[in-house]
Amino acid sequence: MKNNILITGFMGVGKSRTARALAAATGLFAVDTDDLIESLIHTTISDFFKSHGEPAFRRLEQDVANWLERSVDHTIVSTGGGFFMVPNLLKLGQVFFLDADFDAIYQRLRAQPGGRQIAKRPLFQNLDEAGKRYQDRLPLYRQNAHHIIQVKGRESNVVALEIQNILQSRGLLLKKP
Numbered sequence: 001m002k003n004n005i006l007i008t009g010f011m012g013v014g015k016s017r018t019a020r021a022l023a024a025a026t027g028l029f030a031v032d033t034d035d036l037i038e039s040l041i042h043t044t045i046s047d048f049f050k051s052h053g054e055p056a057f058r059r060l061e062q063d064v065a066n067w068l069e070r071s072v073d074h075t076i077v078s079t080g081g082g083f084f085m086v087p088n089l090l091k092l093g094q095v096f097f098l099d100a101d102f103d104a105i106y107q108r109l110r111a112q113p114g115g116r117q118i119a120k121r122p123l124f125q126n127l128d129e130a131g132k133r134y135q136d137r138l139p140l141y142r143q144n145a146h147h148i149i150q151v152k153g154r155e156s157n158v159v160a161l162e163i164q165n166i167l168q169s170r171g172l173l174l175k176k177p
Helices: 013-024 033-039 044-050 054-071 102-110 113-120 127-142 155-171
Strands: 005-008 031-034 077-080 094-098 146-148
Touching: 005 013, 005 155, 013 031, 013 077, 013 155, 031 033, 033 044, 033 054, 044 054, 094 127, 094 155, 102 127, 146 155
Parallel strands: 005 077, 005 094, 031 077, 094 146
Antiparallel strands: none
16 A cells, blocks of 8 residues: 555545645645646546546546556545545555535535635536435445544644544654655
8 A cells, every 4th residue: 555645525525625734734745636637638627527528537537546556655635526436546545535414515615705616516516416426425435445534514724633643643644755
């Protein structure tokens, strides 16, 4: 297993913010799989979804997972909402699932100014479909994680501190090479 910290969870749960807070607390680098994909495809994920569809996007996620396995170590990795489905996920590092109920996630996204957080998530355009997808994914998120962190109503820096404490208590806190 690689010495990375992976942060998974449903879209909008706060994975990227938590990764940035954890990076600030530990001094480790943080990368975001969605940002890596957008750099690779030279467009937004939303536009890519519209023109190429979800299966093509999932193939890109697998490409990124394979690159992480080959080339990245001692890094915090925030993942897209569906990244947990890559078969080599648990080989990439310690996986933390950020858990919150669907309504809490939706309210968090709605609270962002201008509706930008909902608009940039293609799968959140149909609320009923997003809720169904959340329910379908929930047991799989839990199954594909080493650690489950409850995040409802908690700030990202507090969640990051909990992750850091778990890693320290188990002798897993990464040191920069």
